[in-house]
Amino acid sequence: MVTALITELREQMGDGQVLFDPLDLYVFGKDAGLTRGEPSLVVFPHSTEDVAAVMRAARRHGMPVIPRGSGTGLAGGAVATGPALLLVTTRMNRIEEVDPENRTAWVQPGVINLDLSVHTSPFGLYFAPDPSSQSACTVGGNVANNSGGLHCLAEGTTVNHVLAVEVVTPEGEVTVLGGAAPDPIGLDLRGVMVGSEGTLGIVTKVLVKLTPDPPAVRTLLMAFAELEQAAATVSGIIANGLVPGALEMMNQDMTIAVERFAKAGFPTDAGAVLIAEVTGHPSAVDAEAAIVRRIAENHQASLIHVAVEESERKRIWLGRKSAFGAVAQMNPDYYLHDTVVPRTKLVETVEKIDEVGQRHGLLMMNVFHAGDGNLHPLMSFDAAEPGALERVEAAGKDLIEVCVAMGGSLSGEHGIGLEKREFMPLVFNEADLDAQARLREAFDPEGCLNPDKILPEGARCFDFGRPPPVGAWV
Ligand SMILES: Cc1cc2nc3c(=O)[nH]c(=O)nc-3n(C[C@H](O)[C@H](O)[C@H](O)COP(=O)(O)OP(=O)(O)OC[C@H]3O[C@@H](n4cnc5c(N)ncnc54)[C@H](O)[C@@H]3O)c2cc1C
Secondary structure (H helix, E strand, C coil): CCHHHHHHHHHHHHHHHHCHHHHHHCCCCCCCCCCCCCCCCCCCCCCCCHHHHHHHHHCCCCCEEEEECCCCCCCCCCCCCHHHHHHECCCCCCEEEECCCCCCEEEECEEEEEHHHHHHHHCCEEEECCCCCCCEEEEEHHHHHHCCCCCHHHCCHHHEEEEEEEECCCCEEEEEEECCCCCCCCCCCCHHHCCCCCCCCCCEEEHHHHHHHHCCCEEEEEEEEEHHHHHHHHHHHHHHCCCCCEEEEEEHHHHHHHHHHHCCCCCCCEEEEEEEEEEEEEEHHHHHHHHHHHHHHCCCCCEEEEECCCCHHHHHHHHHHHHHHHHCCCCCCCCCCECCCHHHHHHHHHHHHHHHHCCCCCCEEEEEEEHHEEEEEEECCCCCCCCCCCHHHHHHHHHHHHHHHHHCCCCCCCCCCCCCCHHHHCCCCCHHHHHHHHHHHHHHCCEECCCCCCCCCCCCCHCCCCCCCCCCCC
């Protein structure tokens, strides 16, 4: 099956677009998560037509297809669990059309997130979702994971910045979901596609909404002796009716790691560091920055510094964005988790997560999008050490259970993929999972798109060991 498919695709697309050497397959056997699983072949389409042809060929040969962008996903979403064709979009990297007047652009899915904003900056526009991985991840991956970022508190996640998607179906047909109109009629299938993690179709083009550069920005770096004081400042800012562009927090271990790596000027003796950024009209940002300062003072901030020069502001953000790179320097491996809890539960949750780390003998660092309660606990370890990976996995399970018990959810922005799918029953009941499985079947009746992702095994009601209810559509 694989050999015949490889031969057909090489003839159709050319040798350079198809990889099947075991070493190449090894390279594509992982994303930035923990799980490994090599695909049977890797294909690099250049166009929508290429993708449609690949889908038709894969279907004829009964080969499942897994879409992949840059492979920076953190949940094993682009990892093969069995024989599969990995369809990599990185050569579909054209920005096809920018419409500055309507503030939109049509882009191919392999365009790198940051490249899009760099390209549109002469028009005073940018693509608002800004994951810390933005210099590497693709717009297609952002769409598939409904990615967030440091500045999504005010602007919203990717779903708020996608007007339409061109999609290739498992049958190899091309369709466009959504449109340039602000409120397209009919069922919102565009909304369903965003965040579907490659399980409903291959995104081959995206009509993105572009955001005007803010006329003024003030970035405040604050430090506190205790995490509670930083968290209370976050709550105070939101309670005052402000919605800053970003509100980012780091615990002390993380600050030390970042400072050692990026030399961003963060105080390493503080229990927590908080970064707030307010954007808008020049007079408004000064007033808002003054409110943030007052709230931080009320919570005994030991440092409040407003960046004056743009270079200073960039240094602060470089520090924050280097967090994961800094941890990567400490040990050969790290595992980055992503959960979300109500903002008011941040402090209690972080304490319990620290306990989880201690229980499993792991250093647990924490960096969070504090404004929306999104936590990123990071475990630094050496997978070569016997039992280390098992401890990391066990701690991961415990910390998810802690966050769910706090009223939180499994993921704030990284998605479910392969690595969190078995936790789905913690937040969804059988009927919820069944409804999601039915939706998936409507798009992909043969189950050949990104198998084993998002939904746990047995997500259909009748798979739970009992027959389907009378009259049920199965
Ligand atoms: C250091 C680091 C920092 C990060 N910071 C953030 C952050 O701040 N916020 C955040 O949200 N995420 C973050 N991430 C996670 C990751 O970067 C995002 O999820 C990103 O959007 C994935 O893009 P990608 O191109 O790498 O996709 P991949 O990892 O290649 O794929 C991700 C998922 O999308 C699917 N997919 C990819 N392309 C398509 C397509 N064209 N059509 C259909 N499905 C497709 C894949 O099947 C997979 O399920 C971070 C990751 C790292 C390593």
